[in-house]
Amino acid sequence: MSRTSEPGRTVSSRLMELLFSFAPDSPDLSLADLARRTGLPHSTARRLVLELVDAGALDQRPDGRFSVGLRLWQLGTLAPLTESLRTMAKPFMEDLYTALDQHVQLAVLEGQEAVILERLSAPHAVGLVSQVGGRLPLHCSGVGKVLLSHAGRQMIDDVLSRKLRRHTDNTVTDAQLLRRQLEESRRTGFALVRGELTDGADSIATRIMNHEGRVVAALSVVVRAGSVQPHGVLPSVITSGLGLSRRLGWRPGVPIRDSSGS
Amino acid sequence: MSRTSEPGRTVSSRLMELLFSFAPDSPDLSLADLARRTGLPHSTARRLVLELVDAGALDQRPDGRFSVGLRLWQLGTLAPLTESLRTMAKPFMEDLYTALDQHVQLAVLEGQEAVILERLSAPHAVGLVSQVGGRLPLHCSGVGKVLLSHAGRQMIDDVLSRKLRRHTDNTVTDAQLLRRQLEESRRTGFALVRGELTDGADSIATRIMNHEGRVVAALSVVVRAGSVQPHGVLPSVITSGLGLSRRLGWRPGVPIRDSSGS
Numbered sequence: 001m002s003r004t005s006e007p008g009r010t011v012s013s014r015l016m017e018l019l020f021s022f023a024p025d026s027p028d029l030s031l032a033d034l035a036r037r038t039g040l041p042h043s044t045a046r047r048l049v050l051e052l053v054d055a056g057a058l059d060q061r062p063d064g065r066f067s068v069g070l071r072l073w074q075l076g077t078l079a080p081l082t083e084s085l086r087t088m089a090k091p092f093m094e095d096l097y098t099a100l101d102q103h104v105q106l107a108v109l110e111g112q113e114a115v116i117l118e119r120l121s122a123p124h125a126v127g128l129v130s131q132v133g134g135r136l137p138l139h140c141s142g143v144g145k146v147l148l149s150h151a152g153r154q155m156i157d158d159v160l161s162r163k164l165r166r167h168t169d170n171t172v173t174d175a176q177l178l179r180r181q182l183e184e185s186r187r188t189g190f191a192l193v194r195g196e197l198t199d200g201a202d203s204i205a206t207r208i209m210n211h212e213g214r215v216v217a218a219l220s221v222v223v224r225a226g227s228v229q230p231h232g233v234l235p236s237v238i239t240s241g242l243g244l245s246r247r248l249g250w251r252p253g254v255p256i257r258d259s260s261g262s
Numbered sequence: 263m264s265r266t267s268e269p270g271r272t273v274s275s276r277l278m279e280l281l282f283s284f285a286p287d288s289p290d291l292s293l294a295d296l297a298r299r300t301g302l303p304h305s306t307a308r309r310l311v312l313e314l315v316d317a318g319a320l321d322q323r324p325d326g327r328f329s330v331g332l333r334l335w336q337l338g339t340l341a342p343l344t345e346s347l348r349t350m351a352k353p354f355m356e357d358l359y360t361a362l363d364q365h366v367q368l369a370v371l372e373g374q375e376a377v378i379l380e381r382l383s384a385p386h387a388v389g390l391v392s393q394v395g396g397r398l399p400l401h402c403s404g405v406g407k408v409l410l411s412h413a414g415r416q417m418i419d420d421v422l423s424r425k426l427r428r429h430t431d432n433t434v435t436d437a438q439l440l441r442r443q444l445e446e447s448r449r450t451g452f453a454l455v456r457g458e459l460t461d462g463a464d465s466i467a468t469r470i471m472n473h474e475g476r477v478v479a480a481l482s483v484v485v486r487a488g489s490v491q492p493h494g495v496l497p498s499v500i501t502s503g504l505g506l507s508r509r510l511g512w513r514p515g516v517p518i519r520d521s522s523g524s
Contacts, residue, residue, distance in 0.1 A: 012277055012314060016319055019337055024340065052278070054274075055278035068337060068338065070341050072338050072341060073338035073339070073341035074395045076338025078284050078329070082335045087394075110336065131345075132339055132345050133335075
């Protein structure tokens with residue numbers, strides 16, 4: 001059986017904790033790192049890590065550190081709405097980038113965060129923290145607010161019930177205000193977020209619908225505050241979002257629905 | 263402990279077998295599929311699958327079937343030389359595509375296969391079987407022969423010691439001939455493969471080196487047999503490969519080395 005001496009921690013959960021110890025800021029880890037991050041005894045971590053290497057989920061580098069295996073990358077490409085959505089979004093993102101010469105991002109909801117599926121970077125544009133696979137907070141990023149506003153009542157209540165982390169002086173942390181902003185985003189189809197995540201970076205985001213009208217992703221442009229009028233950028237972001245939605249099968253007249261539930 | 267009643271099958275290996283049951287031709291599976299593919303008793307498969315869903319590695323769809331979770335996609339983006347290599351290769355692949363209007367592929371070695379990291383498809387060009395994350399055989403694809411020729415003596419002996427699968431009438435299955443072709447590929451830096459994987463599809467492939475001179479990937483163009491002179495395509499493929507290698511830090515004069523070992 002997979003139960004261990006620690007109630008609630010199955011071998012599955014331990015293995016997943018080992019795997020999910022890897023992160024964008026720590027793509028390779030030593031055995032000591034892995035034991036520490038998971039709280040597992042060193043010998044247990046060692047045994048499980050070597051089993052993961054055997055299976056191809058992890059690789060061991062010449063310096064002895066471990067990294068995520070290519071086989072796991074391959075498996076990841078099978079997750080629905082990742083590679084296919086990236087491929088379909090590409091021409092829309094490239095044209096938006098060509099027209100505006102600013103960062104363009106595509107993100108989806110995962111748990112209680114926005115995950116970047118794709119981004120096109122303008123080398124000279126404002127500094128960005130996000131990279132493909134990276135996470136953005138739902139409450140203070142452009143894609144986050146769009147995704148959250150269509151994530152359903154339960155999710156919104158959950159997120160707003162927690163203390164919202166302040167990233168800059170502009171971060172909206174008042175639940176009432178944020179709730180109204182989310183309603184507005186549902187009404188208008190976009191969110192305009194000024195310097196709430198990174199000082200000096202404004203985000204103009206819109207929703208992406210699939211053929212059922214479900215909001216499955218968010219598309220945004222991130223600009224240096226003051227470099228452009230956000231409202232000047234907005235029409236192109238909205239039309240790109242509608243274009244990508246049509247590519248996914250959406251048509252005007254198909255009611256726009258939350259990402260989950262009815 | 264993670265040993266089970268079947269010697270040699272740890273819980274880790276069972277979990278990985280469940281995860282690796284998913285494939286490009288079967289991105290979503292039922293519990294019955296998973297039990298059958300892994301040979302696990304239904305109740306065991308059910309327990310482990312639900313643990314994987316809990317951990318975010320798998321998702322359960324409304325129809326009850328399972329698919330790879332976004333969280334696993336995210337983890338996969340951390341595998342070295344996947345997202346970063348795709349991003350760096352993109353302009354080279356796009357320019358090659360613009361110049362030739364043919365399929366362009368980027369592949370890396372994984373186990374004893376070539377895995378497609380990226381591909382740009384010409385909609386009207388010859389039909390292709392490969393997609394991002396898909397696998398190509400080493401012995402009869404363009405990227406495969408380039409990767410195999412630089413995979414080291416041990417790997418070449420392993421692959422050639424097995425019966426080589428015949429995919430078309432042209433597939434080279436003679437180990438001696440293939441060994442000479444691999445030596446030639448190491449000498450010239452490219453491989454030209456005519457209709458050995460798919461009838462009517464020729465592949466012109468070249469190697470990609472990193473800053474240490476190690477061959478880390480292969481870049482190829484796939485054309486309809488007879489549509490172009492492969493030798494007319496070759497110079498652009500080679501220069502694109504050298505350009506991408508320079509982008510990875512390689513310089514002429516850095517000796518080109520096998521992907522592993524000394």
